[in-house]
Amino acid sequence: MHLFGREFVLGGGNIIIMLCMLALILLFPLALLRRGGKFIRVDAYLAGANIKGGTAFIGAMQAEHTVSMKNYYMEEFFGESKLFKTGAIISLIFILAAGVGAKFLW
């Protein structure tokens, strides 16, 4: 690939290594098909005695807790309000640019 007058090429050996790694990744689903093996199935650890098939547990003071999971939403980094503002500004610029461009073309 030519970029800014310099040549950037992934060497022949590197491509072979890359292909080997990709082949290894493609083999991964086959590994999941494997049955049997000496495993002992257990419920996931919760902070107490598991009940209801691992969806709830009895914790401290005999209290029953149901398990729930939440995500990180990273509001500070790309929260909805931030995305809305920047998105609105960028799309406004694009619409104006398109309008100006259309004006010149016609």
Added chain:
Amino acid sequence: MVTVNRVLLLFAFLVGAPLLGGLLMGIDRKISARLQGRFGPPILQPFYDVGKLFLKQTLVVRRSQNMFIVFFLVFVIVTGAIFFVGGDLLLVIFALTLAGIFFVLAGYKSSSPYSFIGAQRELLQMLAYEPMIILAAIGMYMVTKSFSVAAIIAHPTALITTLPGIFLGFLYILTIKFRKSPFDLSLSHHAHQEIVRGIATEFSGPTLALIEIAHWYENVILLGFIYLFFANDPILAALAAALVYFLEIIIDNTFARAKWQLMVKSSWIVTLVLGMGNLLILSFVR
């Protein structure tokens, strides 16, 4: 002759890296204990631990969760193999990231709330350290005009003289990669303030031993990166790597765990100021 040397290097890495990594871990535990006023375990304790883990039963929550760990170990070894035979630095980073992704998937697969938190935090950690690692490779390319580790080592001047900012930035994210205290969010080697040991919560017995061995390999590869900054003088380079490891132990024992917001923001700022700053100055000077 060159090929023979490379095969020898590869063999030395495959056998030597876990031995060195385990030994370093033992020294880490000893020094940490002394810093905390304890006597500490024997230096060889990590080997005893892993040996015992191999004798235990395999408990699983999901049948396939252990395969992810096997692939994590395999890709860490592939990373090290490419690095230590003097291969392409970009390929090394790619393979290391791939290994990290398999570790995260293992955390998600094992379907425990604690490993979920660990996996999510590991992704945040990758978000924090990945830019700096790429910038380090770019910086080395700008100085040596090659991404090949062999060519970088053969470069006549020490890279630290032209890439001091990148080196400091790399030190910063090394704390994340080594899973040391201010940033040991996803899982910690020492019992600091973990949420039931993050990703590794549901892994036990031989699989936990594989995780441990993969981390030994990983630590040696990371110290190899430090070596590259001083590569023109092998003794100085080895000394620098040892000193950096000691510094990380001190940092580990000095700081309390930080929040992930602080980790992501501070590491991006460090990457932007030290990493990009160094690259900009380098491009203007040349």
